[in-house]
Amino acid sequence: MLRNNLNSNKQTTLQKIHIDGWLLCGLLMLMGVGLAVIYSAGGQDIDLIKRQLIRLAFAILVMIVVAQIPPLAYRRLSIHFYVIGIAMLVAVLVVGTIGKGAQRWLDLGFMRFQPSEIMKLAVPMMVAWYISRFNLPPRFRHTFMAFVLVIVPTLLIAKQPDLGTSLLIASSGIFVIFLAGLSWKLVFGFISVVSAFAPVMWFFLMQDYQKQRVLTFLNPETDPLGSGYHIIQSQIAIGSGGLQGKGFLQGTQSQLEFLPERHTDFIFSVFSEEFGLFGILALLTLYLFIIIRGMIISMRTQEAYSKLLAGSITLTFFVYVFVNMGMVSGILPVVGVPLPLISYGGTSMVTLLAGFGILMAISTQKRLMLRE
């Protein structure tokens, strides 16, 4: 129905305000699930729900505003965002505020701000802008430059240290290069380089607490009450949920507080415990729906910059989901990545929905662009 409307000249209200109905529907459903799980994980604290609702409302507002801006404007502003972002990352390392053992925040006087959030969008924009200037697939020279554009902010963020975010930012940039037609030789070459780079990371770049996380990931039972506690309790929560789950508000691991970080990073464990494998499959279907919708938007777009950016935003969203679920279920080390649209928390939610705003702008404004 929506599609028919898209093809006709008649525009629905949603299209007038540049909102993609399918995406909005999927996002709202996930947010609804998120609120329910936060209610359960937070010990039925209604204030927690209120605060999250305010954040969600603000994030949706940001998304709608972002959706109004034509993609061409983003393309033009890409380099500005990127440069400002890099400058702020450097500033963070020099004068940043330390919180939770990492130097991630920039105190602007009236608010604290995390510049790495800007880079989540600035990096794919910049790389897409750079690479779409040339004929695709890119030449080696251009590919190399694109990688430099990715690696610089990645290292700056990894240095804070914020492994989760640097990982997401690196992927968002690499997705652009991949979708632009990165040669397979380079793909495999890149994989070899990363494998070779791993020991370097281990010995020179990773902090002790990060190394501990990796060791714990490899065998959590070595320290069941210390660093392995989180993952063990999380696996118990997920495993004991079984096929059908223990029922809403009935998860003993979460309700009796055996599970740490219940309403933030480990919210998927709460969900798994209470709704079981069936619930998880339903949840994954929702996520997959959004991802497929994102890829459809990207494929339908004619213009290369928008195409690449839309694809990257969508695939990065998947990386969020995969890394979070992977880490709480024990197939990835614990890096602080929240479950998108479900986990309690503010900053990343706003960035995420801003990304969807760009996706919607691309989806609904392609006609305007073609006309240009």
Add this chain to the structure above:
Amino acid sequence: MPPNRITIKDHTAEANLFARRSIIALVIVSVLLGILISNLYYLQVTRFNDYQTRSNGNRIKVLPVAPNRGLIYDRNGVLLAENRPIFSLELIPEQIDDLDETLSKLKTLLGVNEQNLEHFNRELKSKRRFKPVSLINRMTQEQVAKFSVNQHHFIGVSVEARLKRFYRYADALTHLVGYVAKINKRDLQKLAESGEEANYAATYDIGKQGVEKYHEKRLHGQVGYQEVEVNSRGRIIRTLKFEPPIPGQDIILNIDINLQLKVQEALADKRGSVVVLDPKSGGVLALFSNPSYDPNLFVHGISNKEYNYLLNSKDKPLINRATQGQYPPASTVKPALALIGLDEEVITEASRVFDSGTYKLKNVAHTWRDWYRWGHGWVNVTHAIEISCDIFFYDLSYRLGIDSISDGMAKFGFGEYTGIDLYEESDGNMPSRGWKRARHNQPWYIGDTISVGIGQGYWTSTPLQLALSVSALVNRGKNHVPQIIRGHKTNNGDVIYPTKDSMPIIIKNNKNWDVVLDAMYGVVNRPRGGAYKAFRNTHYVSAGKTGTAQLVAIAEDEKYDAEKIAAHHRDNAMYVGFAPYENPELVISVALENAGGGGSNAAPIARQIMDYYFPKPEEPEHVAK
């Protein structure tokens, strides 16, 4: 950017490239999702049971619930040992951040004394960090109130109410009923050895002495369980299942508390003991050792000072003299010796011995003397028992020889544990050739036999053994094992246990019983008898035998201390008796340390007790049983 760059782009090729890459990306997404789902399948389906068990292990804790200890009643249903609620202040070290600060704050609030603190520190070292340690054992109402108001300042500190044993008759029953006290390491070890550890998981106290110890199994009961759901901090959220404990049995003793109190009153401040048995059943009607002490002291953890006082007192209050005191039986065993003599036919009812006051053996330099310096002249067996003639029994023992005496007296229970339901018992010593060889590595001399003939020399026995030997006489050989426990209470009334019979004494001529019992009658009822004065004008007919032991010995584990012995040099006064003479209802044994002659010191005590037990019909306040 220059617009001409766009025009030279091949849009179709780019679109195809992009489409291919998008599809590859979606394939990779699917593969990763597949990995994710298969891992979740592994966790939630393959290993579901494992994780469900661990999840339940996290939240479900099984807490043992202590059974209420059985109560102890006397034969008439009077409560002797009960359980009373006690409030104690307990600290869980694990939950307290700064123990020193908490202790000093509690000190100012409640006034914890040094003794409590010392006790606390001692216990702190021996207990696991998450187990509660008590700081104040018995809180006053004021302390409870003060703490309750300030409770929120003290995390990890709580007031616990629990039932504690209380002995309302205090020192009157100490050696008999015993007491319970906190389970210590040695108790734990024993419980572990007997596989009873789980049953005591929630129990604080265990029987340490007396009936409380001997009948621990009956009194303790069966532990119960509470299955609770806890959160990650160990707080109990709700109870899932409750299996109530089975309380211990309420037991009934053969003791008559009024008689016991009468015994205590009769002994007053005299060091010694009294045993009163029912010869028909072996039931222990009263058993008292003087001096005694308050068992309630031990229930709440006795202080070092108090304990040392009890331990080092020269009067040895900790010893149960009635069952652990080993005294020369002296003349109280003459009736039993006479019976063996008659039965072995070394004497007859009519055979006589001339008592000149001294006794000599061929080739032996020693001269044995009668207690009556001038001698009693010609005496037969009845006469000899009544006046407690020593010469007659020197001669009798010489004729019998140590082997016959040893074997015969062993049948009366001398040198053997009586089998009473108390662990605090000594077996005394019935000497024999073999015993002397083993103990002193010496042969048995004929002179040793002569001393044994008047219940002295190597011969020692407990007052309980004496009472039991008299019981054997009055029962004409068919005796019972002495028992303190009588039965237990159930919802359908009392269950009374059958008596335990001991090995009967079989003699050739049953008429000999009558000879000996008649002589004991004479001791009390014929003017020349040794207890005639003490029992003049009783309205019941009793019989008995006096004894005066010339040695000082109280307990097997007492060290020989010459200075103290010098101060305690007087004779032990002994008396055994029974009443009524026809169809006896009680047998009594009195042993007084360093009190002098048995007839004038021990017999009057026995009389006081019998007077109480057989009240005159016109005295309505002592209703006969």
